Structure formats: structure tokens, C-alpha cells
Amino acid sequence: MNIQIKSGALQQVLALASLVVLxxxxxxxxxxxxxxxxxxxxxxSTAVIGVLALGSxxxxxxxxxxxxxGTVMTLSGVMTGVCITFWxxxxxxxxxxxxxxxxxxxxxxxxxxxxxxxxxxxxxxAMMMIAKGLALIISGAKPVYFNDAESFAEVSxxxxxxxxxxxxxxPNAVVIFFIAAVVGYLILSKTIIxxxxxxxxxxxxxxxxxxxxxxxxxxxxxxxxxxxxGLAGVMxxxxxxxxxPALGAGYELEAIAAVVIGGTSLSGGKGTIIGTVIGxxxxxxxxxxLRILSVPQEWQTVVVGFVIILAVYxxxxxxxxx
Amino acid sequence: xxxxxxxxxxxxxxxxxxSMLAACGSTGNNAAxxxxxxxxxxxxxxxxxxxxxxxxxxxxxKGFQHQFWQAVKAGAEQAGEELGVRITFEGxxxxxxxxxxxxxxxxxxxKKPSAIGFAALDSQASIPYLKKAQxxxxxxxxxxxxxxxxxxxTTASTDNMAxxxxxxxxxxxLIGNEGKIAMVVHDQTSVTGVSRRDGFxxxxxxxxxxxxxxxxxxxxxxxxxxxxxxxxxxQAHPDLKGIFGANEGSAVGVINxxxxxxxxxxxxxxxxxxxKAQIDAIKNGTMAGAITQNPVGIGYETVKAAVAAIKGxxxxxxIDTGFYWYDKNNIDSDEIKAVIYE
Numbered sequence: 001m002n003i004q005i006k007s008g009a010l011q012q013v014l015a016l017a018s019l020v021v022l023x024x025x026x027x028x029x030x031x032x033x034x035x036x037x038x039x040x041x042x043x044x045s046t047a048v049i050g051v052l053a054l055g056s057x058x059x060x061x062x063x064x065x066x067x068x069x070g071t072v073m074t075l076s077g078v079m080t081g082v083c084i085t086f087w088x089x090x091x092x093x094x095x096x097x098x099x100x101x102x103x104x105x106x107x108x109x110x111x112x113x114x115x116x117x118x119x120x121x122x123x124x125x126a127m128m129m130i131a132k133g134l135a136l137i138i139s140g141a142k143p144v145y146f147n148d149a150e151s152f153a154e155v156s157x158x159x160x161x162x163x164x165x166x167x168x169x170x171p172n173a174v175v176i177f178f179i180a181a182v183v184g185y186l187i188l189s190k191t192i193i194x195x196x197x198x199x200x201x202x203x204x205x206x207x208x209x210x211x212x213x214x215x216x217x218x219x220x221x222x223x224x225x226x227x228x229x230g231l232a233g234v235m236x237x238x239x240x241x242x243x244x245p246a247l248g249a250g251y252e253l254e255a256i257a258a259v260v261i262g263g264t265s266l267s268g269g270k271g272t273i274i275g276t277v278i279g280x281x282x283x284x285x286x287x288x289x290l291r292i293l294s295v296p297q298e299w300q301t302v303v304v305g306f307v308i309i310l311a312v313y314x315x316x317x318x319x320x321x322x
Numbered sequence: 323x324x325x326x327x328x329x330x331x332x333x334x335x336x337x338x339x340x341s342m343l344a345a346c347g348s349t350g351n352n353a354a355x356x357x358x359x360x361x362x363x364x365x366x367x368x369x370x371x372x373x374x375x376x377x378x379x380x381x382x383x384k385g386f387q388h389q390f391w392q393a394v395k396a397g398a399e400q401a402g403e404e405l406g407v408r409i410t411f412e413g414x415x416x417x418x419x420x421x422x423x424x425x426x427x428x429x430x431x432x433k434k435p436s437a438i439g440f441a442a443l444d445s446q447a448s449i450p451y452l453k454k455a456q457x458x459x460x461x462x463x464x465x466x467x468x469x470x471x472x473x474x475x476t477t478a479s480t481d482n483m484a485x486x487x488x489x490x491x492x493x494x495x496l497i498g499n500e501g502k503i504a505m506v507v508h509d510q511t512s513v514t515g516v517s518r519r520d521g522f523x524x525x526x527x528x529x530x531x532x533x534x535x536x537x538x539x540x541x542x543x544x545x546x547x548x549x550x551x552x553x554x555x556x557q558a559h560p561d562l563k564g565i566f567g568a569n570e571g572s573a574v575g576v577i578n579x580x581x582x583x584x585x586x587x588x589x590x591x592x593x594x595x596x597x598k599a600q601i602d603a604i605k606n607g608t609m610a611g612a613i614t615q616n617p618v619g620i621g622y623e624t625v626k627a628a629v630a631a632i633k634g635x636x637x638x639x640x641i642d643t644g645f646y647w648y649d650k651n652n653i654d655s656d657e658i659k660a661v662i663y664e
Binding site: 030032033035037038041044045048132141142143145147157171236239240241242244246247249284287288291292293294297 | 386388389392415416510536537539540544545546549550551553554555557558559560574578582583597598599602
């Protein structure tokens with residue numbers, strides 16, 4: 001456990017250094033980059049993918065993967081819309097409905113992985129399709145709008161901070177992202193869930209032999225990932241003030257990329273929440289900066305691809321030394 | 323554990339059997355002998371298609387989830403009812419699933435329809451199947467986007483180049499014929515993405531020398547991505563006067579970005595297509611106006627042309643289904659109400 005924390009710290013320093021270098025580079029390249037409104041914009045565009053990536057971190061540390069987070073996020077957003085708009089339920093109930101929908105999908109994926117022994121790749125691939133289909137069914141294949149519940153938009157778009165400290169107009173979505181990160185950090189480093197999470201990813205057989213109910217904890221972890229995914233869905237719906245069943249595909253890959261850039265190993269047993277936060281920030285600083293420099297989009301995608309390879313290669317080099 | 327395994331295998335077998343039975347049942351319903359191979363159908367015994375005398379026209383679209391396709395479907399169904407022909411409407415889940423669409427086209431041909439409506443996702447990939455239709459004397463009506471082939475009897479679509487040139491004219495007028503503008507386009511590979519981008523760009527470059535297009539970015543029609551990239555554009559060019567969003571998702575993204583940057587009214591937003599978010603934005607002043615195609619008309623004209631072709635009547639090789647500029651002033655008129663869709 002001690003070794004993990006140490007290499008984790010080194011990893012974070014490296015990721016943080018890359019982030020700082022990127023920020024410095026863009027600040028010197030364009031005077032429009034380092035401005036309050038743009039920094040807030042970057043944080044806001046990190047928020048949804050960031051929460052998604054936080055959730056994915058747990059499953060990836062077990063050595064698993066969750067390919068369904070993009071479409072489950074959509075399903076959760078649509079479910080919130082169904083609760084609030086179609087059924088006329090109060091906004092908090094709708095939010096809870098969205099988060100629970102995500103958790104339930106995670107529970108099902110986890111059960112498929114832990115009890116039915118379906119490989120995570122396949123089980124969550126199936127969940128990806130199930131969630132996509134269900135999102136279309138419950139929405140009637142149409143976007144759901146929240147125009148009747150104006151307070152819902154405030155969940156992401158409002159600014160509690162700006163209300164507390166005038167001038168500090170940071171949208172709630174950013175605040176929720178950081179709170180979610182703190183909660184994720186506490187779960188991963190201070191609770192038994194976190195401990196078994198690392199144990200499962202390092203050596204599942206040894207964990208089983210030491211008397212841990214492996215199946216149960218796997219289900220807990222997939223459910224936890226699902227709950228974060230549900231929260232991301234609620235945040236996205238609130239930011240767009242609508243839930244569109246056609247959105248969400250492809251977001252799982254961005255979330256996985258953020259986790260990997262943050263130093264979490266896809267083979268499991270190693271990873272941190274702070275790393276994921278930095279990874280998500282690196283992704284959005286990079287895309288925002290390249291956009292501000294008006295780099296053609298084709299090249300933006302190529303650059304992000306290279307960054308992923310570099311991040312994973314740095315991780316491999318470090319492990320060889322260790 | 324062992325019992326668990328056996329049970330799950332059993333359940334899987336049951337599910338597979340059930341789905342296979344269901345699949346057989348459904349093809350049986352669609353057409354007697356629906357599983358006949360096309361070569362057998364060519365022998366002349368294939369009159370078993372739709373019930374005797376009934377005209378059946380399957381329509382294969384590019385998708386079905388977007389409101390746009392739902393409106394095309396509504397138009398096709400309306401024509402089907404008026405003309406007394408049977409219509410089916412289907413399309414793949416996303417507009418990148420070329421192979422799925424080809425399968426749908428193949429299946430539709432196997433049912434030996436009277437004519438076929440087709441909006442190609444990939445104009446090249448579909449040509450062998452269209453040839454098969456031609457050999458079997460099944461008229462093909464292309465809609466929305468054309469096919470690079472002379473097989474389709476006609477193409478019912480919006481003239482996207484002309485439509486986005488109109489958007490460019492409106493944008494120029496609204497910003498006083500000078501200044502910096504930017505564009506958010508859905509993609510750079512599809513026919514609509516390319517022709518709307520080029521139609522807008524060409525018009526600005528040729529007619530308005532004092533307007534500069536400073537940036538063109540692609541958001542895949544994804545609302546959230548388009549929002550973020552439009553915000554970055556505004557950040558990079560603080561003196562930006564207007565942004566054009568080339569389809570529904572792009573336009574909604576630009577609207578969100580302007581709202582989040584609190585620049586309502588300072589940046590002129592011109593959009594394309596329709597949808598509730600755009601209609602609301604026009605009503606509350608965030609968006610100046612947008613071009614709408616006439617999707618109901620596209621569906622309607624496709625079926626109408628198909629019926630004409632079946633009857634051997636002459637059909638024009640191009641059917642321009644039209645487009646409209648709508649803004650605060652005419653959004654509630656009957657003419658516009660008929661072509662915008664929520």
C-alpha cells in the first residue's frame with residue numbers, strides 16, 4: 001500500500017507539471033488564453049467529462065473497464081427529464097432519479113461481471129446498448145426540455161459561489177465537479193471500498209484467498225461508478241437545459257483518456273483521483289488552447305492522441321525503474 | 323456455482339431461440355417468402371411481394387432519432403395516406419452506420435417493393451444495390467442527399483449551397499456588412515456539412531469583402547462540444563460580431579455559448595434547421611434567425627415522385643424542396659409554422 005501511494009504521488013507531480021507547462025505555453029502563445037472568463041470556461045467544459053472520469057477511475061483501478069458511461073450518462077439525463085417534465089416531480093427528486101438510474105445501471109453491469117463472470121468489456125458493452133435503447137424509448141426518441149422547471153438549469157448554470165462572494169461567478173457545475181472529486185478521493189483513500197478496490201486490481205486471487213467477498217465489492221464499485229455517471233448526466237442535462245437521447249456516445253472514450261493521462265493504469269491496481277482531475281484538466285486545457293490558437297480540428301485530434309501515448313509511456317517507464 | 327453456470331447457459335439458449343423465432347415471424351409478416359434470395363426473385367415468380375395491387379414503398383433514411391427525420395417521416399406518411407400507398411420508414415441509429423443502412427436497403431429490395439426511397443449515407447457504397455433495383459425495375463427516389471449515379475429517377479432535397487448563401491446574406495445584413503465572423507459546422511465529410519460550409523463561405527468571400535471569417539470549427543452536431551468550441555472562438559476573438567451554426571446541434575451549441583458568456587445581443591447568431599431550443603432562442607432574442615429546410619416537404623415529395631415513377635409518369639430529375647429564413651418577425655406565420663418542427 002505504501003509503495004502505491006509513493007508512486008502515485010510521483011505520478012501526480014509529473015501530471016501536474018505537464019498541466020502547468022501546457023498552461024504556460026498557451027498563456028505565452030495567446031493573450032486571450034489566461035483570462036478569468038476562459039479559465040472558468042475550461043473548468044466548466046471539464047466538469048461533465050471530469051465527473052464521468054472520476055467514476056471510471058474506480059472501475060479501471062479494479063482492472064476492469066466501463067464502456068457504458070457515455071450512454072448511461074445520457075440515460076440518466078433523460079430519466080431526470082422524464083421525472084421532472086413528464087411526471088411533474090420536484091427537481092430534487094428528478095436529480096435523485098437520474099443518479100439512481102446511473103447507479104442501477106452500474107449495479108447491473110457489476111452483477112454481470114461479478115456473478116455471471118462476463119468480462120467487463122462485454123458486460124459494459126451490452127449495458128452501453130441497453131442504456132442507449134432505453135434512453136430512446138423513455139424519451140420517445142425526442143429531446144426532453146426542462147422549460148417548465150427553471151430551477152433545474154441552476155444546478156449547473158447557477159452560481160452559488162457568485163452569490164456568496166460577488167464577482168466570483170463560477171458556475172455550480174465546476175463546484176459540483178470539485179466536491180465530487182473530494183468525495184471520490186475520500187472513498188478511494190479512506191474507506192474499505194477504496195482499499196478493496198486497489199486489492200482487487202492488484203491481485204484478485206490473493207484478495208479472494210484472504211477472505212474478502214470479491215464479488216460483492218466488485219458490484220459495489222460498479223454501482224459507485226454508475227452513481228458518478230448518473231451525476232454527470234444530471235449535470236449535462238442541466239447545462240444544456242435539455243436531455244437529448246442522441247448525445248453521449250463517445251464520451252466514455254474521453255473519460256477513459258482523462259483517467260489514463262492522470263496516471264491510472266489500465267491493468268489495474270494503481271491510480272488516484274487527483275490524477276484523474278489533472279488528466280481531465282489537461283484534456284480540456286489542450287483542446288481549449290488549440291482552439292484559441294485556431295489550430296485546425298483535425299490536428300487537435302492528432303495532438304490529443306499523441307498526448308495519450310506519451311502519458312501511458314511515461315507510466316511504463318516509471319514502472320520499469322521501480 | 324456450477325448450477326449458476328448451467329442456468330445461465332440455459333437462459334442464453336432460450337433467449338437465442340426466442341429471438342430467432344421472433345426474427346422468422348417478422349420476416350414472414352413483411353412479405354410472403356421474404357427470405358427469398360434476390361436471384362430467385364428475378365426469375366419472375368416473385369410477384370409474392372406486398373398484397374396484390376397494393377403499392378408498397380420502403381423509405382430508407384439516414385437516421386430516425388433527430389426531429390428532422392421524424393418530420394421527413396411525417397411528410398412521407400402524409401403522402402402515403404393521400405395517395406393510398408403503403409409506406410415503411412427506417413434508418414440506422416447514427417449517421418455513420420453505412421453498413422447498417424446497406425443491410426436495410428438489401429432487406430427492402432428483398433421484399434420486392436414497387437419503388438424505394440433512399441437517402442444515402444455513402445453514395446458509393448450503395449451503388450451495387452441500386453443497380454440491383456434497376457435490374458428488377460424498381461424505381462429509386464433519392465432524397466435529402468444525392469447519389470453519384472444516374473440510377474435514381476430523381477432527388478428530392480434542399481439546395482444546401484443556396485440555403486447557406488441566404489444565411490450568409492442575412493448575417494452580413496445583421497452585422498452591417500463588416501467585421502469578423504466564425505462558423506460552427508457539424509462535420510467536414512458529409513454532403514450537408516461540406517455544402518453548407520462552402521455555400522456560406524463562398525457567399526461571404528465573393529459578396530462581402532469587409533467581412534472576415536476568422537475560424538471554422540467542427541462539433542459533430544454535439545450540443546456540448548459545440549458549446550465549448552464556440553466559447554473558445556469568442557475568447558480567441560473578443561471582437562467577433564457573429565457566429566453561424568450549420569445544423570441544429572451546432573446552432574444550439576452557439577446559443578448556449580453566447581448565453582454562458584453573457585453576450586446575448588452582442589453576438590449575432592444565425593442558425594440552420596429547427597428545433598425547440600432554436601425557436602425559443604429566436605423568440606427571446608439570443609438568436610437572430612435561422613434557415614429551415616422543409617423536411618415534411620422532402621418526405622412528401624419523395625413519396626409523390628415514387629408513385630409517379632411507378633405509374634410511368636415523367637418526373638423531373640431534381641426536386642428542390644425549398645428552404646426558408648425565419649426570425650422573430652415571421653416565426654408565427656402559417657407559412658413558417660408548417661416547416662419548423664420542435
